[in-house]
Amino acid sequence: MQLKRTLIIYAAAVVLAACEAPREVAEVEVIPYPQSVVAGRGTVKLPSSLTFSADMPQAELNDLLAYLPDYALPMKPDGKDAFVQIIEVGENLLDSASAEGYKLSVDKQGVRIQAATAAGAFYGLQTLAQLARGKDELPVLTVEDAPRFPYRGLHLDVSRHFFDKEHVKKQIDLIATYKMNRLHWHLTDGGGWRLEIPGYPELTQVAAWRKPANYLEWRKDGRFYPQDTEGVYGGYYTADDVREVVEYARLRHVTVIPEIEMPGHSSEVLAVYPQLSCTGKPYTSGEVCIGNEDTFTFFEDVLDEVMRLFPSHYIHIGGDEASRRHWKACPKCQRRMREEGLKDESQLQSYMIARIERYLNGKGRDIIGWDEILEGGLAPNATVMSWRSTEAGIRAASMRHDAIMTPEDYFYLDRYQDDPETQPLAFGSTIPLAAVYSYDLPDTLSPAVEKHIIGVQGNTWAEYIPTPEHAEYMIYPRAMAIAEVGWTQPAHKDAENFRHRVNREVRHIEGMGYHPFPLSVQVLHAQEVDYNNRCIRLSLTSERYPIDIRYTTDGTEPTAVSALYEGEFVVKDSLLLAARLFDGDKPLGKTLHLRTDYHKAIGKTITYAKRGGYYTAKASYMAGGDAGLVDGKRGGKSYADGYWQGFCPNDLDATIDLGEVTDIHRVVACFMQVKSPNVFLPAQVDVYVSVDGKNFTLLGSDTCPEEEAAKEVAYVDLGWTGAPVPARFVRFHAKQRMKQFLFTDEIVVQ
Ligand SMILES: [Zn+2]
Numbered sequence: 001m002q003l004k005r006t007l008i009i010y011a012a013a014v015v016l017a018a019c020e021a022p023r024e025v026a027e028v029e030v031i032p033y034p035q036s037v038v039a040g041r042g043t044v045k046l047p048s049s050l051t052f053s054a055d056m057p058q059a060e061l062n063d064l065l066a067y068l069p070d071y072a073l074p075m076k077p078d079g080k081d082a083f084v085q086i087i088e089v090g091e092n093l094l095d096s097a098s099a100e101g102y103k104l105s106v107d108k109q110g111v112r113i114q115a116a117t118a119a120g121a122f123y124g125l126q127t128l129a130q131l132a133r134g135k136d137e138l139p140v141l142t143v144e145d146a147p148r149f150p151y152r153g154l155h156l157d158v159s160r161h162f163f164d165k166e167h168v169k170k171q172i173d174l175i176a177t178y179k180m181n182r183l184h185w186h187l188t189d190g191g192g193w194r195l196e197i198p199g200y201p202e203l204t205q206v207a208a209w210r211k212p213a214n215y216l217e218w219r220k221d222g223r224f225y226p227q228d229t230e231g232v233y234g235g236y237y238t239a240d241d242v243r244e245v246v247e248y249a250r251l252r253h254v255t256v257i258p259e260i261e262m263p264g265h266s267s268e269v270l271a272v273y274p275q276l277s278c279t280g281k282p283y284t285s286g287e288v289c290i291g292n293e294d295t296f297t298f299f300e301d302v303l304d305e306v307m308r309l310f311p312s313h314y315i316h317i318g319g320d321e322a323s324r325r326h327w328k329a330c331p332k333c334q335r336r337m338r339e340e341g342l343k344d345e346s347q348l349q350s351y352m353i354a355r356i357e358r359y360l361n362g363k364g365r366d367i368i369g370w371d372e373i374l375e376g377g378l379a380p381n382a383t384v385m386s387w388r389s390t391e392a393g394i395r396a397a398s399m400r401h402d403a404i405m406t407p408e409d410y411f412y413l414d415r416y417q418d419d420p421e422t423q424p425l426a427f428g429s430t431i432p433l434a435a436v437y438s439y440d441l442p443d444t445l446s447p448a449v450e451k452h453i454i455g456v457q458g459n460t461w462a463e464y465i466p467t468p469e470h471a472e473y474m475i476y477p478r479a480m481a482i483a484e485v486g487w488t489q490p491a492h493k494d495a496e497n498f499r500h501r502v503n504r505e506v507r508h509i510e511g512m513g514y515h516p517f518p519l520s521v522q523v524l525h526a527q528e529v530d531y532n533n534r535c536i537r538l539s540l541t542s543e544r545y546p547i548d549i550r551y552t553t554d555g556t557e558p559t560a561v562s563a564l565y566e567g568e569f570v571v572k573d574s575l576l577l578a579a580r581l582f583d584g585d586k587p588l589g590k591t592l593h594l595r596t597d598y599h600k601a602i603g604k605t606i607t608y609a610k611r612g613g614y615y616t617a618k619a620s621y622m623a624g625g626d627a628g629l630v631d632g633k634r635g636g637k638s639y640a641d642g643y644w645q646g647f648c649p650n651d652l653d654a655t656i657d658l659g660e661v662t663d664i665h666r667v668v669a670c671f672m673q674v675k676s677p678n679v680f681l682p683a684q685v686d687v688y689v690s691v692d693g694k695n696f697t698l699l700g701s702d703t704c705p706e707e708e709a710a711k712e713v714a715y716v717d718l719g720w721t722g723a724p725v726p727a728r729f730v731r732f733h734a735k736q737r738m739k740q741f742l743f744t745d746e747i748v749v750q
Pocket of ligand 1: 277278288289290291292326327330331332333334
């Protein structure tokens with residue numbers, strides 16, 4: 001609804017400018033959604049053979065002609081009476097300050113694309129191709145469009161698993177159609193060095209190959225680079241490969257930003273040049289020695305070649321997750337700190353980053369680094385890529401440094417995208433499509449800070465991504481959501497409308513030979529707690545569209561003739577829901593079994609024991625703080641969704657005051673296990689009650705079943721159920737099994 005309202009306002013605003021007053025608002029099937037779409041009257045037939053003319057500088061026209069064979073809509077150049085007219089006006093016709101904007105008009109004469117730059121014209125063509133897809137006519141309309149952010153990126157890790165240049169080009173081709181304009185190429189890391197460097201043959205002869213192929217197995221085996229080449233897995237890009245990829249990207253208005261990791265994530269360098277390590281030995285550290293001048297010679301030589309191959313203004317120098325351990329014990333690093341007056345090892349890292357920055361600045365380039373580069377003092381001209389949080393990027397922007405938002409809880413494409421029990425092994429939490437789409441900046445930012453936030457990016461870390469097909473599965477459709485976050489103004493975003501468009505788009509790219517996640521076949525749910533009316537509003541949805549959701553509330557399995565979900569449930573006491581998707585008669589996915597209780601502890605006071613409090617270092621793990629376990633809100637499948645409260649290394653030991661003595665018969669909490677990021681079920685749960693808050697009686701203990709504890713992913717209810725007992729205070733104690741993370745979403749008291 002939001003979208004329609006916005007468009008009506010837009011429509012009203014352009015009445016004066018249009019020859020013919022717009023009579024309706026169009027919803028177009030375009031990703032990312034344009035800023036303004038105004039419908040005219042009727043439709044225009046698409047000619048069977050499409051012609052175009054282009055009024056633009058010759059060099060840009062040549063680029064367009066070189067790209068056209070891969071353009072989705074076949075077009076031939078024709079000077080006279082061309083159906084599609086591309087006009088580069090050389091100045092921005094839109095209110096937006098962006099040079100990437102365009103105006104696309106469809107009327108009886110054909111299609112006219114006006115843009116300030118070749119990039120704008122390219123984006124107009126992408127919108128045209130999506131509008132024309134599968135149709136023999138176009139609606140009469142006017143689209144005015146420009147991006148929200150200048151930087152809209154996709155990151156590819158080709159170190160942990162190697163993907164060849166054809167795979168990289170294939171992704172560039174697709175993201176460009178979503179108007180993304182940066183490919184961040186993570187070329188070096190502990191998993192393998194992927195770029196040929198003159199004078200350093202060992203990097204690609206040795207440190208680009210390994211046995212076995214799977215990164216996780218190789219890591220378990222100790223991460224050694226074999227000297228023999230029999231049966232090895234890996235690869236690297238030659239200088240010619242890079243030139244080919246960079247040119248392919250340029251024709252699609254995508255800048256390729258290379259990343260050379262330092263000073264951490266460099267164990268592959270140290271495997272072949274152990275003299276650059278603090279210990280002088282291979283396989284002892286992932287960090288280079290900053291006290292050693294040879295380290296700088298090495299990286300400067302590498303960066304010289306990088307600058308020869310990549311025209312990108314930005315060079316990414318990593319800077320993340322460096323351990324300080326070896327620097328503390330290294331005489332050379334300690335001497336460097338004394339000589340340079342550096343207080344601690346964070347400043348030693350900053351010394352290196354600043355020195356590399358000076359080197360690159362001297363050659364006309366600027367650096368991007370991960371947000372750890374904020375820690376020991378930020379290099380003067382650095383752009384910060386904020387991965388641990390949105391806040392770090394805002395901090396950088398407040399210091400007048402540019403920042404790119406890649407927060408791991410939204411834009412990390414190595415995370416699960418659906419119920420982990422249904423998915424191939426992935427890293428950590430679950431970030432479904434809707435969560436990616438929901439990303440926005442806080443609306444409290446001042447314009448001075450906001451202007452330094454230059455864009456967003458999805459990151460495809462490849463530890464858990466062994467094949468190119470699997471990479472596509474993890475990237476799409478979530479990259480479509482990131483494209484829309486980066487391009488479309490928040491007022492024009494519409495999650496429901498996006499759901500419809502993305503269904504069409506996923507089917508389309510499957511037809512093009514991509515391997516996207518085909519969208520979840522699980523029923524998704526959301527709850528809203530209404531404390532005033534003492535009820536929970538429960539609504540259901542799905543990533544699939546169109547689709548039926550059928551349900552029961554009597555404990556039976558839903559079938560093709562069960563009730564059809566048409567609107568939210570209002571739960572005043574308890575609802576035992578079973579819901580499943582149906583495509584006609586055909587059931588899809590798993591049945592959602594969801595118990596919703598407006599229970600006795602909702603809104604009551606909870607206090608935590610001294611060694612039983614929740615983890616506070618990450619906001620999403622606090623589930624809203626003290627009220628998080630008694631707010632009626634149940635979590636989804638991800639511990640990072642803001643509903644699950646985390647405990648590490650503490651137990652969960654909390655006491656709820658129900659305010660008065662009342663009979664209770666059930667005290668239960670659900671716990672989650674996802675082993676890869678160290679989230680474990682508890683060993684045991686003890687439930688105590690008291691009427692006076694002093695003398696507590698143990699009602700019962702529940703231990704975690706062995707078969708659940710053995711699973712990679714599990715969700716288990718633990719607690720006590722029995723004959724009613726009077727209680728005012730309920731103490732719930734969940735004991736750690738692994739002293740890692742424990743997560744629960746609600747303590748249900750009935
Ligand atoms: Zn050292």
